[in-house]
Amino acid sequence: MTTLDTSNMTEQDYLTRAVTLSEALPYMQRYAGETVVVKYGGHAMGDPELAKLFAKDIVLLKQVGINPVVVHGGGPQIGKMLARLAVESEFVDGLRVTDQATVDVVEMVLSGSINKEIVGNINAAGGFAVGLSGKDGHLIEARKLHRTKKDPDSNIERVLDLGFVGEPAVITPHILDSFLESDIIPVIAPIGAGPNGETYNINADTAAGAIAAAIDAKRLLMLTDIAGVLDKNGKLIQEMNATEARAMIEDGTISGGMIPKIETCLEAVETTLENPGVNAAVILDGRVPHAVLLEIFTEHGAGTMIRKVQA
Numbered sequence: 001m002t003t004l005d006t007s008n009m010t011e012q013d014y015l016t017r018a019v020t021l022s023e024a025l026p027y028m029q030r031y032a033g034e035t036v037v038v039k040y041g042g043h044a045m046g047d048p049e050l051a052k053l054f055a056k057d058i059v060l061l062k063q064v065g066i067n068p069v070v071v072h073g074g075g076p077q078i079g080k081m082l083a084r085l086a087v088e089s090e091f092v093d094g095l096r097v098t099d100q101a102t103v104d105v106v107e108m109v110l111s112g113s114i115n116k117e118i119v120g121n122i123n124a125a126g127g128f129a130v131g132l133s134g135k136d137g138h139l140i141e142a143r144k145l146h147r148t149k150k151d152p153d154s155n156i157e158r159v160l161d162l163g164f165v166g167e168p169a170v171i172t173p174h175i176l177d178s179f180l181e182s183d184i185i186p187v188i189a190p191i192g193a194g195p196n197g198e199t200y201n202i203n204a205d206t207a208a209g210a211i212a213a214a215i216d217a218k219r220l221l222m223l224t225d226i227a228g229v230l231d232k233n234g235k236l237i238q239e240m241n242a243t244e245a246r247a248m249i250e251d252g253t254i255s256g257g258m259i260p261k262i263e264t265c266l267e268a269v270e271t272t273l274e275n276p277g278v279n280a281a282v283i284l285d286g287r288v289p290h291a292v293l294l295e296i297f298t299e300h301g302a303g304t305m306i307r308k309v310q311a
């Protein structure tokens with residue numbers, strides 16, 4: 001556990017701390033009773049000390065009356081386990097091609113070790129976390145994801161078979177209702193069940209976005225391993241709209257794992273007649289200590305924000 005050495009603190013330091021707490025009040029009021037979905041990426045959870053700070057931040061949110069829902073990834077951790085088991089793995093546009101052997105490992109790592117590690121950290125920080133996957137309580141009913149990709153040489157659309165890669169078909173948030181009314185913090189692994197009981201590997205960004213939309217979350221925070229979306233010159237983009245984002249995917253400035261992240265944010269903020277949409281989605285650097293607190297409780301919003309689009 002990280003402890004703070006207060007032995008050298010002056011009266012001014014304590015005053016600064018009190019002012020900081022007081023300045024958080026309007027944010028606490030703005031978010032009181034609201035739900036915030038936090039997508040915790042596999043790269044962001046690499047450092048054990050940072051992982052403990054993340055858990056503390058989540059407990060703090062719950063303590064001040066905000067409802068955090070954690071949806072986690074674990075791509076690098078799955079990669080390590082597949083390598084240990086000598087199962088080869090490849091990605092297409094940020095999605096892991098997933099055969100039967102791979103999906104078994106994906107479920108084992110995500111629903112097993114990673115989910116329980118996050119639950120353990122939150123509980124050690126004084127929270128009440130409950131770990132589940134999309135299979136629990138019909139939370140995520142999945143279907144096979146169908147992808148096509150244009151061949152750059154011939155310009156012909158080709159169908160890609162990604163195996164057991166799924167997308168959420170139906171989200172049934174019923175199981176989360178009672179958690180959100182209690183002190184329980186749900187921690188969700190992005191695994192879904194298909195109509196015939198088959199297991200689907202869902203990109204964690206996609207799962208987080210679908211859950212955020214289904215529970216009318218106020219904010220979707222995507223914690224990753226980079227400052228946010230970078231432009232062609234490597235400069236951080238603080239705010240972007242759907243048209244800009246699509247153009248950057250088209251011209252290759254946004255690639256790899258950033259593609260499902262952006263697509264998720266765009267879908268999450270879209271308002272339809274049935275869905276009021278998430279107010280804002282933010283892609284931010286999970287390697288920064290207290291990234292969640294900085295984003296929710298200060299003006300110093302880091303990262304790239306994608307705001308709600310009215311229908």
Ligand SMILES: Nc1ncnc2c1ncn2[C@@H]1O[C@H](COP(=O)(O)OP(=O)(O)O)[C@@H](O)[C@H]1O
Pocket residue numbers: 041042043044073075094205223224225226228229230231253254255256257258261
């Ligand atoms: N325009 C871009 N701006 C920022 N990152 C980008 C961009 N295009 C591609 N990326 C890549 O996307 C990565 C984040 O996606 P990913 O590795 O899947 O993260 P996570 O594991 O957190 O989901 C970044 O580390 C970066 O390498």
Ligand SMILES: CC(=O)N[C@@H](CCC(=O)OP(=O)(O)O)C(=O)O
Pocket residue numbers: 040041042043072073074075076078094095096106165166190201202203204205257
């Ligand atoms: C289909 C697909 O690609 N699934 C991801 C699920 C984990 C994930 O998304 O983890 P990150 O958030 O750490 O990238 C995978 O197998 O790696």
